[in-house]
Amino acid sequence: MFALDRQTPTPLVNQICDGIVAQIEQQQLHPGSRLPSVRSLADRLGVSSFTVASAYDRLSGLGLINARRGSGYYVAPPLAVPVQPVELAPMPSGHPGVAFLRNSLNTQRYRLPVSCGFLPPAWLEDAIPSSVSGRLMRNALIQGAPSPIAGSDTLRERLAYRLREQGLQADAGRVLVTNGVTHGFFLLCQTLLGPEDYVVVEDPSYFLLQLRQSNSPLSGRLLTVPRRHDGPDLQALEQLCQQYRPKLLLTQTLAHNPIGGHTSMAVAHRLLVLAERYGFYLAEDDIFGDLASSERFYLSQLAAPQHGAVAAGGISERVFYLSSFSKILSPALRIGLILTPAAWMQPLLERKVASVMACSLIDETVVQYVLEAGRFQRHVERVRERVREARSKASRGLDRLGFTVEQDGRDGLFLWAKVPEGVVVPALLEQAQRDEIFLASGEVFSLQPGSGQYLRLNVSYCHRPEFLQWLGRQLRG
Structure with missing residues (x-):
């Protein structure tokens, strides 16, 4: 029988699992072999029956042992057919x-x-300590309810606080939690655009890639504006505005994907002027902004009314800020946000309900912890x-x-x-x-x-x- 090391940080449950797996691999335990009972193994190892039962449950879930009612636990037979990776269907040509x-x-x-x-x-790996991740998931699971439609109130308050730290005028009532930036962008398109409206994206651009897919409903109303090192080509953009009167422009102010670089202050100001002159909305994608090493600013920041001034119908009502935590924390966390003008919060909520209902409370709980713990x-x-x-x-x-x-x-x-x-x-x-x-x-x-x-x-x-x-x-x- 294997021994446990109580000086190592490895949990006892993990050590028991590793010990049994090693015995199976070394053929000390053969398929069909009966394992010690929970109480017997707990006495031998000097641990609680709960610890052994947890290890057996984990091994059962992995398909390494089988539980037989009234008889005990047995080593499972090897899989007759090895698991094959799932192959995707052939991809359409031209895309x-x-x-x-x-x-x-x-x-x-x-x-x-x-x-x-x-x-x-x-x-x-340092962003979310393993010592708390299990507790966070458990706390979310035992609540017995999904996340609120707009996102949990506590998380939205914390997100608004972080946005204010970045220099944006933000309150929780204008923060909508999304399943990432892509989800937020399509919510905007579905909410803002009518059947005849055009959307402008930068070229090169990640969202140009998204919209060029053959099944995108927006691909037929897509306009492109060249992206320069200091922002979108404003002369080309104005020509598009004069000819097509687009409804929405998606842009990245910081750490552009894929060409790098930031929009200059001069281009940003002129972009806001064009948006007000031609009546289009701006969606500012800040998914990579945290990785920008230089001093930063945002279109949303420049567009905000100063010193509490009221700007109903002005440029501040035309700028949407989008961001996400999937890049900087983990791709497994599908949590993003839209900082929206107040008038658009309810229409966006309705679109979100119609698409995904709500986001994952587990993901929201993890992001909230990281922000509140001072680790972020x-x-x-x-x-x-x-x-x-x-x-x-x-x-x-x-x-x-x-x-x-x-x-x-x-x-x-x-x-x-x-x-x-x-x-x-x-x-x-x-x-x-x-x-x-x-x-x-x-x-x-x-x-x-x-x-x-x-x-x-x-x-x-x-x-x-x-x-x-x-x-x-x-x-x-």
């Missing part, structure tokens, strides 16, 4: 973004997901510094390989890297797929000519020596 979206959510199959949109798990800002600062260092290393490594990476004040998680002359990008992507590397070309994010000669690279992965060495081998042929 490279569909393939990207599918693969970007299955990065576990890649050893180097260098074009994904998430941070490495090791960079996030320290975690953000550590991740931001790692991103800055990785960006510098990746830029230097790509430069040595002949890539062109714009560095004019750009910042954030992504590099928009132009491949050297003569590189056949489709062949490079095919080889990456064979070598279990997730790599995406710029044409996934852009309709502009020549975008296929760019790669979107996540600095938290592409700075690694194994990727730069692989890339060098491909370029040498």
